[in-house]
Amino acid sequence: MKKTHNYTCINCPLSCSLELTEEDGEVLEVRGADCKVGQKYAVEEFRNPRRTVSTTVRVQGGVLPLLPVVSAAPIPKALVREAVRTLAAVTVEAPVADGQVIYPDILGTGVDIIASRRLEAGVSG
Amino acid sequence: MSAVRRPQCVVIGAGPAGLGAALAAREAGLGDVMLLERDFELGGILPQCIHDGFGSIVFDQVLTGPQYAQRFIDRVEAAGIEVKLNTMVLEMRGDRRITAVNPRDGVFELEPASIVLAMGCRERTRHQVMIPGYRPAGVICAGAAQRDINIEGLMPGRRVVILGSGDIGLIMARRFTLEGAEVEGVYEIMDHPGGLTRNVVQCLHDYDIPLHLSHTVTFIHGRKRVEAVTVTRVDENLKPIKGTERRVPCDALVLSVGLIPENELSKQAGVELDPLTAGPVVDERMHTSVDGIFACGNVVCVFDLVDWVTQTAERAGRSAAEYVLEGGRRKRRPPVRVTAGRNVKFVVPQLLREFDREIELFFRVEHPERAARTRVLVDGEELYSRKAKMVRPPEMVKAGADPGGARRELENITVEVVTEEEEA
Numbered sequence: 001m002k003k004t005h006n007y008t009c010i011n012c013p014l015s016c017s018l019e020l021t022e023e024d025g026e027v028l029e030v031r032g033a034d035c036k037v038g039q040k041y042a043v044e045e046f047r048n049p050r051r052t053v054s055t056t057v058r059v060q061g062g063v064l065p066l067l068p069v070v071s072a073a074p075i076p077k078a079l080v081r082e083a084v085r086t087l088a089a090v091t092v093e094a095p096v097a098d099g100q101v102i103y104p105d106i107l108g109t110g111v112d113i114i115a116s117r118r119l120e121a122g123v124s125g
Numbered sequence: 126m127s128a129v130r131r132p133q134c135v136v137i138g139a140g141p142a143g144l145g146a147a148l149a150a151r152e153a154g155l156g157d158v159m160l161l162e163r164d165f166e167l168g169g170i171l172p173q174c175i176h177d178g179f180g181s182i183v184f185d186q187v188l189t190g191p192q193y194a195q196r197f198i199d200r201v202e203a204a205g206i207e208v209k210l211n212t213m214v215l216e217m218r219g220d221r222r223i224t225a226v227n228p229r230d231g232v233f234e235l236e237p238a239s240i241v242l243a244m245g246c247r248e249r250t251r252h253q254v255m256i257p258g259y260r261p262a263g264v265i266c267a268g269a270a271q272r273d274i275n276i277e278g279l280m281p282g283r284r285v286v287i288l289g290s291g292d293i294g295l296i297m298a299r300r301f302t303l304e305g306a307e308v309e310g311v312y313e314i315m316d317h318p319g320g321l322t323r324n325v326v327q328c329l330h331d332y333d334i335p336l337h338l339s340h341t342v343t344f345i346h347g348r349k350r351v352e353a354v355t356v357t358r359v360d361e362n363l364k365p366i367k368g369t370e371r372r373v374p375c376d377a378l379v380l381s382v383g384l385i386p387e388n389e390l391s392k393q394a395g396v397e398l399d400p401l402t403a404g405p406v407v408d409e410r411m412h413t414s415v416d417g418i419f420a421c422g423n424v425v426c427v428f429d430l431v432d433w434v435t436q437t438a439e440r441a442g443r444s445a446a447e448y449v450l451e452g453g454r455r456k457r458r459p460p461v462r463v464t465a466g467r468n469v470k471f472v473v474p475q476l477l478r479e480f481d482r483e484i485e486l487f488f489r490v491e492h493p494e495r496a497a498r499t500r501v502l503v504d505g506e507e508l509y510s511r512k513a514k515m516v517r518p519p520e521m522v523k524a525g526a527d528p529g530g531a532r533r534e535l536e537n538i539t540v541e542v543v544t545e546e547e548e549a
Contacts, residue, residue, distance in 0.1 A: 117195050
């Protein structure tokens with residue numbers, strides 16, 4: 001049976017309205033995309049939507065009590081909440097280098113969680 | 126008090142605008158650039174903007190706020206720019222005399238050959254949108270909540286109502302949710318979202334957070350701590366409709382109701398401000414009305430994209446360097462005012478003094494329009510034209526104009542939006 005799904009592209013401020021048509025899971029057509037990125041995004045949103053995760057982890061001995069971290073690549077959207085919960089239990093020691101791996105292979109996705117800044121050792125507050 | 130220092134350029138504020146301007150001034154040939162920052166570290170607001178979405182124009186890559194800042198911080202540290210942290214500017218005069226204070230130097234004076242204003246903006250508060258009710262704890266601006274959660278590790282509330290659908294409000298709706306709080310809903314007085322559509326999708330839709338358009342908060346309940354807010358539907362004149370009130374229990378009200386350029390120092394120095402942008406009137410070199418004082422980033426007008434802040438910063442920094450290296454001797458030509466034409470609310474820069482190089486023009490539209498075309502007319506000749514599927518007030522538009530190799534004299538420059546229907 002043919003079905004249509006509507007998405008809004010999140011890749012740039014144009015925010016194209018996309019309409020994907022599929023039949024039994026097979027993508028037939030994507031309409032409304034102004035560029036190829038949007039075309040691809042609609043197919044990914046249908047098959048396996050992914051999001052970049054960003055959150056913070058605790059730091060010991062740093063100039064700030066928290067370190068911002070980000071997934072090095074998008075992970076499946078359905079795993080975002082669990083990834084953030086997992087990272088809430090993590091504590092790292094300062095100093096931390098920009099891009100340092102904080103949690104490898106989050107939830108078996110093959111994607112590393114990395115520090116998104118440099119954080120010097122010191123006294124926070 | 127120590128002897129008066131005379132740097133070639135002093136940049137006030139080390140957020141994305143200040144970092145970009147200091148670097149550009151240094152790279153354009155100034156050896157003595159000083160960067161003043163009130164906080165204990167560089168980066169401005171970016172370190173607390175831990176989400177991604179920055180840098181797609183400047184770096185062709187999607188970065189988080191801290192990552193975007195880190196790239197500039199690394200370059201500033203390598204460039205030999207004098208950085209003064211924990212430093213507050215107390216006074217700035219029109220003759221470019223600056224009084225500042227920090228714990229190491231005490232109160233000190235500077236007489237730089239040029240100044241770049243990069244103080245950014247601040248949040249509109251409850252008092253600027255006039256919400257009736259008690260004054261309990263738990264009413265907080267979205268950016269302040271962002272700092273609490275992402276920098277300090279504090280949770281400002283467990284059951285949250287967000288008023289205003291600006292980008293920071295949308296981003297914080299997601300952030301509160303991920304940190305385990307319940308976001309009851311986002312309420313927006315206008316009939317369209319205040320932030321970018323992609324943020325409505327990835328911050329609200331992804332987490333099933335309801336967005337109530339044409340609604341506002343009409344009362345804050347609770348004497349010590351927020352206990353509830355009353356939300357009410359508004360009519361087309363934004364007036365609350367009697368009988369549509371609903372009491373929503375919550376322990377925090379987060380406000381995302383707009384940003385205002387931070388121009389206390391600019392006013393002291395007599396810099397002319399534009400009532401539409403609330404920032405300095407600048408020309409194509411980001412030069413303000415006061416000789417030798419330049420401005421860039423959100424102090425000029427509130428931008429949607431940090432990439433555009435960086436672009437104005439680079440222009441301001443280069444222009445300050447040019448000004449100093451010419452010994453401030455170049456005569457400032459009388460300006461032509463950039464006309465905001467059809468469906469254009471304001472344009473930055475507001476003035477064009479010398480049309481001798483490519484210029485960038487940033488503007489916002491007055492109302493949404495489909496199938497639009499943006500164009501720049503110089504004395505009737507179309508020098509820029511670009512089609513847009515859709516233009517919306519929350520999404521700033523960038524246009525440009527190129528004089529074509531040589532200086533061009535002009536009498537009129539107009540930025541306007543036209544639609545296909547009108548052209549047909």
